[in-house]
Amino acid sequence: MPFDTVLNCRRPVTEDDVEREFWRLVESITETVEVEYGADIHSTTHGSGFPTVERHPRDPYSIDPWNLNILPLHPESLFRHIKSDISGMTVPWLYVGMCFSTFCWHNEDHYTYSANYQHFGAIKTWYGIPGEDAAKFEAAMHAAVPELFETQPDLLFQLVTLMQPEKLKQAGLRVYALDQRAGQFVITFPQAYHAGFNHGFNLNEAVNFAPSDWEPFGEAGVERLQAYRRQPCFSHDELLLTAAARNTSIKTARWLAPALTRMVDRYSATRGRFLRIPSEHTDVEGGGPDDAGEDATH
Numbered sequence: 001m002p003f004d005t006v007l008n009c010r011r012p013v014t015e016d017d018v019e020r021e022f023w024r025l026v027e028s029i030t031e032t033v034e035v036e037y038g039a040d041i042h043s044t045t046h047g048s049g050f051p052t053v054e055r056h057p058r059d060p061y062s063i064d065p066w067n068l069n070i071l072p073l074h075p076e077s078l079f080r081h082i083k084s085d086i087s088g089m090t091v092p093w094l095y096v097g098m099c100f101s102t103f104c105w106h107n108e109d110h111y112t113y114s115a116n117y118q119h120f121g122a123i124k125t126w127y128g129i130p131g132e133d134a135a136k137f138e139a140a141m142h143a144a145v146p147e148l149f150e151t152q153p154d155l156l157f158q159l160v161t162l163m164q165p166e167k168l169k170q171a172g173l174r175v176y177a178l179d180q181r182a183g184q185f186v187i188t189f190p191q192a193y194h195a196g197f198n199h200g201f202n203l204n205e206a207v208n209f210a211p212s213d214w215e216p217f218g219e220a221g222v223e224r225l226q227a228y229r230r231q232p233c234f235s236h237d238e239l240l241l242t243a244a245a246r247n248t249s250i251k252t253a254r255w256l257a258p259a260l261t262r263m264v265d266r267y268s269a270t271r272g273r274f275l276r277i278p279s280e281h282t283d284v285e286g287g288g289p290d291d292a293g294e295d296a297t298h
Helices: 015-027 131-144 146-151 165-170 212-227 236-246 250-276
Strands: 038-042 093-097 102-106 113-121 124-129 176-180 185-188 193-198 202-209
Touching: 124 131, 124 185, 131 146, 131 165, 131 193, 212 236, 212 250, 236 250
Parallel strands: none
Antiparallel strands: 038 093, 093 202, 102 193, 113 185, 113 202, 124 176, 124 193
16 A cells, blocks of 8 residues: 555555556556456347346336437437447447556547446546547657557557557647546547546446437548558448438438538549559550451451
8 A cells, every 4th residue: 555654654545546556557668467357248148237128128227318228229320320230339348347457549430439338346547539639649659659550550450559648748639537437428529539447346338329420520430441451340331321211301411411422422533543544454555345457246
């Protein structure tokens, strides 16, 4: 236990003590601490901490919008247009933490919103960077460990990278922190990088959701996945087309029309580039099939 120099006796461990020790261990090149983290546990297999209609049909919380089994498919969430369940995205995952178990810097797949609820247990400390600073954050990480990014360009997708908030602030980034306690939600916004650790044993549950203002971020998220040759969790374009087929209201048209316009423009540009690529079978001197002599059969 820490020592109180004023009272000349040992004192209880505080939240600040745990945080300082965590970052000391992260920065240490000689000390190794091994912990266990029950991460990405499928709620369909092991059960959700929230009541479900199937198991608790009379419980009013089984249909509450803040129930993480309901939130992704809420009428205001665009995920209702995805035709299959996606574990961890539209179906919650559970997280069983212990002291110093960690989630490294990352943002959500497809740049979605996320909701994380703590059912019980010790504090979970979060660090967050606004989505507007995402590019600046990525540049700072590349500058800090260029040799790692040279061999693993998709390093930030692997959830294995930590950097102290103070160092990120020195690089000009806005970094915020909060302590999540039992009974509290934490919401992360599109493209916002976040990381954190647990102060002890706890149980959290998390899922993604997508109100209509997420759509442009979702398109950008897919483009980023393409740039790193990573598989998307779902088809963004199929989501748009499904929404168009299901709902013709003015409310939907306000966000969907610009999205469809961008989709058509993107397809047209891609098709144009493809048609301009010379075929490897084309005679560069102009002797293609259509330029054959009069004896050619068409």
